[in-house]
Amino acid sequence: MNDSIEDRPAPPPGSTRPGGRTARTRAAVRDAVLTGLSEHGYPALTVEYVAEHSGVHKTTLYRRWGSVEGLLADALDLASEDAWTPPDTGSLSGDLRALAREVVDAFGDPAAGAAPIAFVGAAFQSPRAATALHSFCTERFRRCEVVVTRAVARGEAPRDTDAGAVVRAVSAPLFLRLFVTREPIDGALADQAARAVLAGVEAGAFAPA
Template structure:
């Protein structure tokens, strides 16, 4: 199977999934998305090709080029479609439990090899394609935006300072997990998830994530000799 990357440019009306959101077009888009996910999982981005997606999805290669522009467009649209789900962050009634539930869910989603295969493949693709990287950034930006409600509710309950940066706190809670998963390649578990959440909460309580200017430390005056 060849790894065909060259493709004709997409026309102005050929944005992925831009025609008729329902009916046959929606089914076609879903079939193409599933084929891309399967291909990324089985072969990775370097081994994925338009021919593979065409054969797997049953959509003609000419149609794939016309509507998606080529391999990068297929990967980007698959990730865009994944971001159109109805996922919501936890709502337990306390920031500590919300953060723990969030980090535990993150750890669990990558602990299952079958469930983790597709997101791992998308992240790997982002290192090889600028467009895939942009799509991955948009996907996680939207995920973090949804998670900000966890922090905003905690602010209203008086658990943390009102000027806390919600996005920074949520990123800090999950960052240790992604470091282990994709940089040091160490295992993650529920204990680490709780530790990550508790560390971020402690930092928030200390005012680390507040958006107000921090006081500048003045140097101690030196005694005159």
């Protein structure tokens, strides 16, 4: 296993990220964390497992990330740096539907959803994971707000519509089923959520009273 990478701590959220070998090592560690979460869940994830599956010596993992919590938090932080952008279908109705469908695609399939569901579960057990998940979701929702900004410009939504509230409302009923009532979700439920939020936007429910 390779233990010759730079032994400095993983950079804090929001800082400039290193490239080259350090970036590749960080990506390999992230992939091992995701695999471990998918296969065993957060309670059974260990530094030894990540070392074996990433090719990075466990001494280096402890030195740079400190613990499983640190590995998990950095994996979420790395995920927030991707180039994902929200859909742009040309209408608020289409954008909301596409956003809701993305939740179903990410969480609805047991195999594909195992790792993200484990991330959410870990946030209930680890304060550091909870902080990282909060940062990840905040960034995702911030990116999504543009669908409302575009809708306002097209005259599809009141000018003072709360964009953050709208994009959160689309996924809220789906996450309720996933993590509270433990019910399945599908495309029909995604479309229903989108229609309900669209009706609320058009009625001014997301604008100040």
